[in-house]
Amino acid sequence: MTEALFEFLLRQGDNSLVLGHRVSEWCGVAPALEEDIALANTALDLIGQTRLWLEYAAEVEGKGRSADDLAFLRDAYDFRNMLLVELPNKDFGQTLMRQFLFDAFQVPWLTALKSSSDQHIADIASKSLQEALYHLERSRDTVIALGDGTKESNARMQEALDRLWPYAGEVFRDDEIDIAMAKKHIAPRPSEIRQTWDATLKETFEAAYLTLSEDRFAHSGGRTGQRHTEHLGHMLATMQVLQRSYPGATW
Amino acid sequence: MSKKTDSTENAHNTSGQDEWPLWEIFIRGQHGMSHRHVGSLHAADSEHAIKNARDVYTRRNEGVSIWVVRASDIAASSPSDKGPLFDPSRDKIYRHPTFYDLPDEAGNM
Numbered sequence: 001m002t003e004a005l006f007e008f009l010l011r012q013g014d015n016s017l018v019l020g021h022r023v024s025e026w027c028g029v030a031p032a033l034e035e036d037i038a039l040a041n042t043a044l045d046l047i048g049q050t051r052l053w054l055e056y057a058a059e060v061e062g063k064g065r066s067a068d069d070l071a072f073l074r075d076a077y078d079f080r081n082m083l084l085v086e087l088p089n090k091d092f093g094q095t096l097m098r099q100f101l102f103d104a105f106q107v108p109w110l111t112a113l114k115s116s117s118d119q120h121i122a123d124i125a126s127k128s129l130q131e132a133l134y135h136l137e138r139s140r141d142t143v144i145a146l147g148d149g150t151k152e153s154n155a156r157m158q159e160a161l162d163r164l165w166p167y168a169g170e171v172f173r174d175d176e177i178d179i180a181m182a183k184k185h186i187a188p189r190p191s192e193i194r195q196t197w198d199a200t201l202k203e204t205f206e207a208a209y210l211t212l213s214e215d216r217f218a219h220s221g222g223r224t225g226q227r228h229t230e231h232l233g234h235m236l237a238t239m240q241v242l243q244r245s246y247p248g249a250t251w
Numbered sequence: 252m253s254k255k256t257d258s259t260e261n262a263h264n265t266s267g268q269d270e271w272p273l274w275e276i277f278i279r280g281q282h283g284m285s286h287r288h289v290g291s292l293h294a295a296d297s298e299h300a301i302k303n304a305r306d307v308y309t310r311r312n313e314g315v316s317i318w319v320v321r322a323s324d325i326a327a328s329s330p331s332d333k334g335p336l337f338d339p340s341r342d343k344i345y346r347h348p349t350f351y352d353l354p355d356e357a358g359n360m
Binding site: 032033034037038041134137138141145 | 271303
């Protein structure tokens with residue numbers, strides 16, 4: 001049970017860690033000063049959530065590792081984030097489309113986790129939800145603004161959706177960890193969230209004049225750690241370089 | 252801050268300019284009594300301006316309320332009118348209520 005809970009917590013923490021790092025890559029180079037700061041805020045929110053999840057994960061594991069150890073000293077195959085969040089940012093529209101697909105899941109998911117039988121998880125979810133609600137508002141508005149913008153912005157958002165769509169469904173494929181969590185009422189099965197997620201997407205993409213594919217195919221392997229994309233290793237090389245080069249360095 | 256778009260295809264951009272309009276931002280602080288001007292930023296519309304203001308000007312917990320006003324909607328006094336507008340009040344110190352003893356109970360005036 002402890003092992004399943006540890007895996008579950010890594011999934012939460014790694015999603016926000018990897019996406020937080022990806023979003024932070026925009027710092028200083030976003031298309032407008034206002035968007036630059038907004039993205040940096042989002043990244044910081046996600047890294048803050050990561051700390052809560054990974055601290056609890058380290059405590060549950062009970063092997064004396066810290067949240068920092070988990071973030072900076074694990075290799076790609078030990079990460080449990082969904083594939084969607086590790087994909088490269090590409091352009092601003094692609095980044096915000098990915099953010100929207102993630103936020104649209106995260107809001108109902110964290111809402112459900114607020115009722116977790118594990119009080120610690122309920123507390124983290126409760127705090128993170130306030131941030132996720134704002135992220136969703138912002139990413140949804142941007143998706144609509146760009147989808148319903150110029151011919152070019154619409155085409156680029158459609159391209160973003162088409163590229164990211166095959167990665168979006170991974171999270172809804174319940175596995176033995178999800179079932180173990182559901183049995184203990186620690187978390188719902190992710191598939192239970194799908195209907196809410198679908199509704200948010202439908203409403204948003206209609207307003208954005210974007211077409212959602214009927215295809216339900218979803219790449220998988222991120223949440224289980226069995227098959228990450230080649231991009232995660234490159235990202236970790238950048239993210240972890242300091243601790244790898246100067247083990248234990250602090251400042 | 253440049254947004255590369257073909258403005259001829261942009262239904263929402265009637266001005267034909269690529270830049271978002273400028274907004275003046277007013278924040279009411281945690282303990283402040285009125286909204287205070289804190290700066291300006293660019294945004295596509297008022298909703299967007301409020302979100303940008305939240306991200307740019309309240310990230311250190313500065314505010315509990317945000318007002319945004321399109322900069323072009325502000326009517327301002329002209330600097331060249333400074334003399335006629337403000338000089339006449341300069342020597343009328345009796346207009347300041349500094350000749351009264353205010354009881355503490357009156358509070359902030």
